[in-house]
Amino acid sequence: VSKVITLTTDFGTRDAYVGTMKGVILRIAPEAAIVDLTHEVEKQDITEAALVLKTSHAFFPDGAIHLAVVDPGVGGTRRPIVLRAHRQLFVGPDNGIFSFLVGKGYEAWLLEAKAFRLDIVSDTFHGRDIFAPAAAHLARGTDPSAFGPAVRDLVEVTARQSVELAGAIRGEVVHVDSFGNLITNISREQLATLCGERLPRIEVSGRVLAGLERSYSDVPRGHLVAVIGSIGFLEVAVRDGSAQRKLGVGRGDPIVVRVS
Amino acid sequence: VSKVITLTTDFGTRDAYVGTMKGVILRIAPEAAIVDLTHEVEKQDITEAALVLKTSHAFFPDGAIHLAVVDPGVGGTRRPIVLRAHRQLFVGPDNGIFSFLVGKGYEAWLLEAKAFRLDIVSDTFHGRDIFAPAAAHLARGTDPSAFGPAVRDLVEVTARQSVELAGAIRGEVVHVDSFGNLITNISREQLATLCGERLPRIEVSGRVLAGLERSYSDVPRGHLVAVIGSIGFLEVAVRDGSAQRKLGVGRGDPIVVRVS
Amino acid sequence: VSKVITLTTDFGTRDAYVGTMKGVILRIAPEAAIVDLTHEVEKQDITEAALVLKTSHAFFPDGAIHLAVVDPGVGGTRRPIVLRAHRQLFVGPDNGIFSFLVGKGYEAWLLEAKAFRLDIVSDTFHGRDIFAPAAAHLARGTDPSAFGPAVRDLVEVTARQSVELAGAIRGEVVHVDSFGNLITNISREQLATLCGERLPRIEVSGRVLAGLERSYSDVPRGHLVAVIGSIGFLEVAVRDGSAQRKLGVGRGDPIVVRVS
Numbered sequence: 001v002s003k004v005i006t007l008t009t010d011f012g013t014r015d016a017y018v019g020t021m022k023g024v025i026l027r028i029a030p031e032a033a034i035v036d037l038t039h040e041v042e043k044q045d046i047t048e049a050a051l052v053l054k055t056s057h058a059f060f061p062d063g064a065i066h067l068a069v070v071d072p073g074v075g076g077t078r079r080p081i082v083l084r085a086h087r088q089l090f091v092g093p094d095n096g097i098f099s100f101l102v103g104k105g106y107e108a109w110l111l112e113a114k115a116f117r118l119d120i121v122s123d124t125f126h127g128r129d130i131f132a133p134a135a136a137h138l139a140r141g142t143d144p145s146a147f148g149p150a151v152r153d154l155v156e157v158t159a160r161q162s163v164e165l166a167g168a169i170r171g172e173v174v175h176v177d178s179f180g181n182l183i184t185n186i187s188r189e190q191l192a193t194l195c196g197e198r199l200p201r202i203e204v205s206g207r208v209l210a211g212l213e214r215s216y217s218d219v220p221r222g223h224l225v226a227v228i229g230s231i232g233f234l235e236v237a238v239r240d241g242s243a244q245r246k247l248g249v250g251r252g253d254p255i256v257v258r259v260s
Numbered sequence: 261v262s263k264v265i266t267l268t269t270d271f272g273t274r275d276a277y278v279g280t281m282k283g284v285i286l287r288i289a290p291e292a293a294i295v296d297l298t299h300e301v302e303k304q305d306i307t308e309a310a311l312v313l314k315t316s317h318a319f320f321p322d323g324a325i326h327l328a329v330v331d332p333g334v335g336g337t338r339r340p341i342v343l344r345a346h347r348q349l350f351v352g353p354d355n356g357i358f359s360f361l362v363g364k365g366y367e368a369w370l371l372e373a374k375a376f377r378l379d380i381v382s383d384t385f386h387g388r389d390i391f392a393p394a395a396a397h398l399a400r401g402t403d404p405s406a407f408g409p410a411v412r413d414l415v416e417v418t419a420r421q422s423v424e425l426a427g428a429i430r431g432e433v434v435h436v437d438s439f440g441n442l443i444t445n446i447s448r449e450q451l452a453t454l455c456g457e458r459l460p461r462i463e464v465s466g467r468v469l470a471g472l473e474r475s476y477s478d479v480p481r482g483h484l485v486a487v488i489g490s491i492g493f494l495e496v497a498v499r500d501g502s503a504q505r506k507l508g509v510g511r512g513d514p515i516v517v518r519v520s
Numbered sequence: 521v522s523k524v525i526t527l528t529t530d531f532g533t534r535d536a537y538v539g540t541m542k543g544v545i546l547r548i549a550p551e552a553a554i555v556d557l558t559h560e561v562e563k564q565d566i567t568e569a570a571l572v573l574k575t576s577h578a579f580f581p582d583g584a585i586h587l588a589v590v591d592p593g594v595g596g597t598r599r600p601i602v603l604r605a606h607r608q609l610f611v612g613p614d615n616g617i618f619s620f621l622v623g624k625g626y627e628a629w630l631l632e633a634k635a636f637r638l639d640i641v642s643d644t645f646h647g648r649d650i651f652a653p654a655a656a657h658l659a660r661g662t663d664p665s666a667f668g669p670a671v672r673d674l675v676e677v678t679a680r681q682s683v684e685l686a687g688a689i690r691g692e693v694v695h696v697d698s699f700g701n702l703i704t705n706i707s708r709e710q711l712a713t714l715c716g717e718r719l720p721r722i723e724v725s726g727r728v729l730a731g732l733e734r735s736y737s738d739v740p741r742g743h744l745v746a747v748i749g750s751i752g753f754l755e756v757a758v759r760d761g762s763a764q765r766k767l768g769v770g771r772g773d774p775i776v777v778r779v780s
Contacts, residue, residue, distance in 0.1 A: 004546050006539065012438035013273070013533070016316045019266065019297035023320035026264050026293055030321070033546055034295075035554075037539035043439060044500050056536045059648065060543035061550070072500050075475020123475040125490035128319065178532035179563060215595020215643040230645030240564050240592050272698035273533070276576045279526065279557035283580035286524050286553055290581070294555075303699060304760050332760050335735020383735035385750035388579065 001089075002063035004033050005135050008052050009069045009127065010041040017125070021067075021132040024118065028136035037066075044072045046096050047157045051175060054100035055231045057088055067127075067135045068092040075123035080111040080130050081151060082144045089144060091135045093126070096157030112148030162186045168258045169194055171234070173204075173251050180242025184255050186234040194259060201260035202226050204236055205247045210260055216240075261349075262323035264293050265395050268312050269329045269387065270301040277385070281327075281392040284378065288396035297326075304332045306356050307417045311435060314360035315491045317348055327387075327395045328352040335383035340371040340390050341411060342404045349404060351395045353386070356417030372408030422446045428518045429454055431494070433511050440502025444515050446494040454519060461520035462486050464496055465507045470520055476500075521609075522583035524553050525655050528572050529589045529647065530561040537645070541587075541652040544638065548656035557586075564592045566616050567677045571695060574620035575751045577608055587647075587655045588612040595643035600631035600650050601671055602664045609664060611655045613646070616677030632668030682706045689714055689777045691754070696771055700762025704775050706754040714779060721780035722746050724756055725767045730780055736760075 005025060011017040018039055025032050037056055041049045049070040057066055071078075071093045079094040085106040090098050094108075111117075111130055116137045121129040134147060162171030162185045171186040182204070191200055191212070202209040209226045212234075219225040221240045224247075229235030234257070236243050244250060265285060271277040278299055285292050297316055301309045309330040317326055331338075331353045339354040345366040350358050354368075371377075371390055376397045381389040394407060422431030422445045431446040442464070451460055451472070462469040469486045476499045479485040484503065489495030494517070496503050504510065525545060531537040538559055545552050557576055561569045569590040577586055591598075591613045599614040605626040610618050614628075631637075631650055636657045641649040654667060682691030682705045691706040702724070711720055711732070722729040729746045736759045739745040744763065749755030754777070756763050764770060 003550065004543070006543070008536075013296070014298060014300040015435075015437045016268075016297045016312050017437075019295055020316050020319040022295045023264070023266070023316065023324070026295070027319070027321045030263065030293070033550070035539055035542045035546070036533070037536045038534060040534040052536050056540050056543065059540040059547070061547040064543070073477050076477030122488075122490040124487055124495075128490065175535075177535045177537075217593050217596035227644055228642075230642040230648065235644075273556070274558060274560040275695075275697045276528075276557045276572050277697075279555055280576050280579040282555045283524070283526070283576065283584070286555070287579070287581045290523065290553070333737050336737030382748075382750040384747055384755075388750065 001138060001141055002061045002065070003031050003139055004035060004061055004064040005139055006035045006037050006060065006064065006066045007039070008037040008041065008049050008066065009039045010043045010045065010049070011039050011069070013039050017127070021128050024128055024132040025136040028133055029139040032136060032139045041070050044070065046070050047159055049097050050099050050157060051159065053090070053098065057086060057101065060088065062087045063089070065089045065091065065135050065138050067131055068097050069127035069131055070097060071095065071126060074126050078155070079151060080126060081108050081154070082111060082134060082138065082147055083108045084144055089138050091131050091138070094151070094155050096155045098154065099156045100159070102154065108151045108154060109144050110148035110151050113146065116142065116147055159185065162190065164190065168256055171255050171257070173249060173253050173255060176244050176251055180238065180244035181229070182236040182243050182249055183229055183231070184234045184236070186255065186257060188228045188232050191234060191257065194257060199260045200226070201258045202234070202236065203256045203258070205249045205253065207247060209236065261399060261401055262321045262325070263291050263399055264295060264320055264324040265399055266295045266297050266320065266324065266326045267299070268297040268301065268309050268326065269299045270303045270305065270309070271299050271329070273299050277387070281388050284388055284392040285396040288393055289399040292396060292399045301330050304330065306330050307419055309357050310360050310417060311419065313350070313358065317346060317361065320348065322347045323349070325349045325351065325395050325398050327391055328357050329387035329391055330357060331355065331386060334386050338415070339411060340386060341368050341414070342371055342394060342398065342407055343368045344404055349398055351391050351398070354411070354415050356415045358414065359416045360419070362414065368411045368414060369404050370408035370411050373406065376402065376407055419445065422450065424450065428516055431515050431517070433509060433513050433515060436504050436511055440498065440504035441489070442496040442503050442509055443489055443491070444494045444496070446515070446517060448488045448492050451494060451517065454517060459520045461518045462496070463516045463518070465509045465513065467507060469496065521659060521661055522581045522585070523551050523659055524555060524581055524584040525659055526555045526557050526580065526584065526586045527559070528557040528561065528569050528586065529559045530563045530565065530569070531559050531589070533559050537647070541648050544648055544652040545656040548653055549659040552656060552659045561590050564590065566590050567679055569617050570620050570677060571679065573610070573618065577606060577621065580608065582607045583609070585609045585611065585655050585658050587651055588617050589647035589651055590617060591615065591646060594646050598675070599671060600646060601628050601674070602631060602654060602658065602667055603628045604664055609658050611651050611658070614671070614675050616675045618674065619676045620679070622674065628671045628674060629664050630668035630671050633666065636662065636667055679705065682710065684710065684714070687779055691775050691777070693769060693771050693773050693775060696764050700758065700764035701749070702756040702763050702769055703749055703751070704754045704756070706775065706777060708748045708752050711754060711777065714777060719780045720746070721778045722756070723776045723778070725769045725773065727767060729756065
C-alpha cells in the first residue's frame, strides 16, 4: 500500500468540505500524502468524475488510494464501497463513479464496519464520515476485505462510445479542458486502424481539418490543429487559443473522422 | 503538538501569496503537513473566516495548528496572537477571527518575539512575515508562551444568533455553500426542543417546507428539502440543484421555524 | 537538496493535469513536499509566470526545486532545461520563464537523458512526462549535470522596466492581485533615490496621491493609498476595496512618480 491518497470531488474549494476531509485523514493516517485531482467536477456529474479517474490513476504509484466523492445519492440506498483494480484502491459511492476502471477485473467490498467510520455519521456528508476514514485506514495498511462483505454487480454509467462505420468514425467531445481543447472519445488506435498511412479528415461543427499534427506548435498561432492528446485520444485545439471558443463546440458535440 | 497546519485566508489562489506562506513554513518546519481549509473567504470578511474555523477545527487532530489570515487591519494596531483552545492552537490577528472558539475558555499570547518572525517584517503581509513563521515554530514544539506576554480581552465579532420565540425560532442563512445549500443558525437541539415529536414548519422566502428529511435523496430531484446538515444545523437544499437559485435567497436572509 | 518542489503553471485546477504531475512526482520521490505557487497564470503568459518565480522563490529553503510549466511551444524546438541559481533549482521549458532569476549568474543543463523521463513521452504534455520526473529525480539527489549537456544563451523575456527621468520615475502596473491592488515596477530604492526626505507625488489614471503610507490601515476605509508592498515595490491600493475597480486601471497601465 502507498501513502498517497488522491481526492476527486464536486465540492469546489470555496467551502471547507475538502479541508475537513483532509483533517479526518490526517487524524487517522498522519503520514498520508494527499493529492487533489480536482474538486471542480460539474456538480453531481458522476460520468465526468469517472473520466478523471480513468485518465489519471495510472500516473500514481501501485497501492495508491483514490477517494472519489460525487455523491448525489448520499444518505440513500447506494452502497459505500472500496474497490481494488489496477493494483490500486478506490473508495467512494457505488453509483458508477468507478465504471471505467473495472474492465480488466476487480474486487470490491462494502464499507460497513463501524470501527472504520467516524463515531457519528451524518446523513449528508459521507465523504467526511465514511470515505475519508476508510481511505486513511487503507493507507495505514488495513486490508480492504476488513471493511465488510465482498460486493458484485456494481452500478455502471456508460460514456457514449465512438462508432466505427465504413471508412469513418463517429465520435464526440467528452471533455473541454481549461485551455478550450476539445478532447474526444476517438483513440489513437482507432485512427490508425481507419487511416493506416492515409490522412484523416476531421469534421467538427462544420469545419474540416485535414491531417494530424504532432503538437500544438506545428501550426501558426490562432490556427486549428488536431493532435493525439496526452491521454491518447484525438483532440482538437487552437494554438495559443481556445477551440471551444473558436468553434462554439462543447461537451457532447459530434466529431467525425473520415479517410481523406 | 501535531505536524498539521491548516490555512484559512481571503487571499485566493491566483496570486502566490499562499504559496510563499507555505515556503516560509517549510523552511522552518520541513515536516509540517499543510492543509488548505479555504482561501476564498470573502475579502475582509472576518465573520465568515470565524465560521469556517468553528465548523472545521474539530475534525483535525489534537495539537493541530490553525493559521487564519483575514486581516484588513494589517500594519495597524491590531495584535498578532496565538490562542490555545479545544486542545489546538490558532494563529492570526486579534480582530475577532477566533470569536467562535473561545467560549469554553482559552489562553492567548502576543506574537512579539522577533526570534520567531522573518528577519524583515513588511507592513502589509504579516501572514508571511509573522503568522507563518509562528505556526511553523509551534509545529516544531515551541511553547506558545515563548512568543510574548499573555493577552486577554480579545476582539470579538458576533454572528447574529437565532431567536427562540413562543412556538417558533427566528433564524437566518449564515452561509451558502457552492452547491447552493442554505445553512442556517438554527441547531438540531433547538429544533428538537421546539418540536418534540411534532413536525417543523419551515418558512423561507415565502415558501413553506413541512417536515425534516434525513438526507437530500429523500425527495425527488429538483425538490426543496430541509435537513440537519453535516455540521448540525438546519439546512435548506434542492436535491441535485441549488436552493439559493430556486428561492433567490442568500446569506443574511431570514428563516422561521414553527411547530406544525 | 530540499524535498520541497513548487509548481507554477497555467493549467488551472479544474482539470486533473496538475494532479497527474503530482502523481508522477510521488511515484519517483515519495518524500517530496509539493507546494502550489499558482496554477492560474494567464494562459500562455510566460512573463507573468516569470514574475511569480522572481517574487516567490526567496521564501523557500535552499535547495528547493521550482517546476514551472507555461509552455506554448511544447512539442516544438524549445529546450527542456534545469537551471541552478540562487542556491535553488528550476525546471521547465527554455522559453524565458526563468528570465528574472539569471541576473546573478546561473548554470543550466538540457533535460535529455531518457532515464529521467517517463517511458512514453507525449508531444503535448511535457509537464507530466519530462519536467515532473526531472523535478522528482532532483529531489532524490540526482545532480542536475546528469540530465544532459550544459546549455547557455537561454531565451529571455523582458518585462518593461521603469524609467528614471529628471525628477520623475515613469513605471507601470505589472500585476493586479486578487484584492485589486496595483503592483508596479517602481522599487523602494528608486523611490528613496528620487525623493530623499521629500514626499512622492504619484499619478495614476488621472488621479494624484500625495505621500506614501506604511500600510493599508493608515487611511480610512474606501480611500486610495500608496504603500511599498510586501515584495518591495510601489503598490496602489484601496483600503478594504479594489484599486483596480476604483481607478479602472489594469496591467500595463502607466504610473508616474514625481517629487512633490
